Amino acid sequence: MSDNNHLCLLGLIFLSSLLTGVSGVDYVHVFISSGEDVRLPCNNALQDCNSTTWSYNNRFRDSAVELIHLGEKNKDIERHERLSLGSDCSLNIRNISTEDYGSYICQQWTGENGKHQKQGPDAGVYLHVLHVSSSHTEISAGLSVTLFCRLYSYPRVSCDDSGRSERIHLFWVNQAGVKLNISDSRYQISSSSDQCIISLNKTLLNEDHNREWRCNVTHRDQVKTSVTYTVNSSARADTTTEPSHTKVAVISVSVAAIAVLLAAVLWLIWRKRADSDRGTGEAVVKDENDDKKTYETINMDTPAAAREHERTDDVTYSEVSSTSKKPVKSLKDHTDTVTYATIR
Template sequence: MADKCHLCLLGLIILSSLLTGTSGVNVTHVFISSGENVRLPCNNHLHDCKSTTWTYNNNSAAVELINSGIKNKDIERHERLSLGSDCSLNINNIIKEDYGSYICRQYVNDKQQGTDARVYLHVLHVSSSSSQTEISAGSSVTLYCQLFSYTGVSCDDWIRSEGIQLFWVNQAGVKLTISDSRYQISAPGHCIITLTTTLLNEDDNREWRCEVTHRNQVKTSVTYTVKSSGTSGVNDDHVFISSGENVRLPWIKKKNTERHERLSLGSDCSLNIKNIIKEDYGIYTCQQWTDVNGQHQKQANDTHVYLHVLHVSSSSSQTEISAGSSVTLYCQLFSYPGVSCDDWIRSKRIQLFWVNQAGVNLTKSRYQKSASRLCNITLNTTLLNEDDNREWRCEVTHRNQVKTSVTYTVKSSEEKLKALLQTNELQSSVTVIMKKLKLESKEFLYLM
């Protein structure tokens, strides 16, 4: 037993020495799409977030966002910021201007403790040459996909050196190329890629997705949906969204509802819901009322929006699972179309799929997939060492067009150990082990 403990300690010390060379530069890169929520980790945090300060820079003067654990309310976006229990910085409803360098520092008695924890936030954003989402067939549209980054060097130089690429893909996840004559794809810079096409009748509700990859792994993506002007008279609409995201329901907030803090009304009278949870699914009805001669009268027809929420959960309560262990992922579409979900999903040709990080359907023998119901699909697999940080994505398609997706990432237990070794908890952890093994300082140095 003692030999095993000595071997465990020796492995801990060796791993520590390997990480020490990079611990002085604590850098994390986070990729996110505009409109989503993001968590920026503070990998040097102490036990008490009252020592935590977050600053932000994007090649301009540094701005202090959090000071001693307290949010700076003098900045424009303070309502979208919050501090997590682990001192992480949470930003809701990301906009492209949020890109840049975020630094987490720890101060005790006005003296900095440890090194900086720097997070580079890269924001992927898609815009259109048209100000309208409803465009008639025969018209031309150009979509611009841009990665907003600031790493201290030009975006083009950084993206080239890190093996990062931008692609346009169709709803099936297949890359669009210039060999298809209906698409004109150009890249005026490494950080921007454009897609130009002339719309067809069958492009109604078609989705084009822009993806950013790092060494062939998809980091994030943005979907752009074109709606034909011919459908604007329809009062029923179906919206598919993933849990955790924000949604806008087309067409006054009551504060006595449990989720009133997540609701807001858009300038076009749309209903915005932040941080969607699976319980938000259902039918939303918009009605217009006016006062005529002192009487409250209804105007026009009701507008019904069916909100369908895609949610993924795991058989394990932990996201950190060691290689060799089995994990089952459950992907479910929560819907209320007035009939059973299974009947509705069958009649509308809606399907759920598990795909890998490249968007390819999972078919290998190591995956066991089952669908007890049409609105629920499971994925079971035994984890391998190379599954660390691997992403599995559940997609919902409507007539072979991807409507939304949810990604589940598995992190190995080694990631947790690395985070521990990069904090001041290492010294106390080694001290405890030394006491248990009854090692003297000389023996400890000998092992090193």
């Protein structure tokens, strides 16, 4: 009976250590998805945040790093531009990355002349960062793709659905919010509880384009955060890419045929206009030639000298005019000729 009491006591000590942390630090768990902004509460803040100091640590660091010192940011750290102190002394971090997970501790220090003493217990935050990645950068239909969902935590926690106190659990759901069943043959789901990773493998179909897959994390049976991954296929499938090339070829041939047809129509219009202009010119020439008349005049007269010396009463003066309706063939064939003759 005493052994059972000892086991219960050890269980209570273990549960208390998970809830309150170590060294009397009161820890809270904060879950956030990568790329989002987060607020870490400081539960021991005083009225003036000038006494607040924030430090950070994870499993890759040998010692804690001061992020905020007595209300002022430490500008010597790489991510200081993403940090800010809230009016309630909370620590705000923008655009969370997987490198931000870890343990954060808020302390209060008061004093003067450089002598400060810590006030009250420390307030700690375990920041868990959920992140989803893909096995392929370029995704297309017909490709087998694996999505990895991982929870980054420090200290490392176990992600399973066992009866442990924290009960942190990862699982996949479809875009309708229905949990994916491991026994479903359309998916291959595997997990590693120690590393807090759950993977989803699926061969993508055409209808999977723009489909959403979501990874959820629950803490004590409550969903804390989730990451949605949207499938954006660069090419739907081979059956859709091949007709696209054929379609381009058909369009090219159609454009060439239209160009040839248009050229032929323009040539016919030009030919018709040329024939029309030539016919009009010939008609005009014909009409002009039909209207032209040749007048030939023969004037018979007696020179003045002859009239003075050889004037006789039996001299007859005649004037002969001739008119012809025969068209003139050319300008060379037509001359105006006047012949003077004296008839005695």
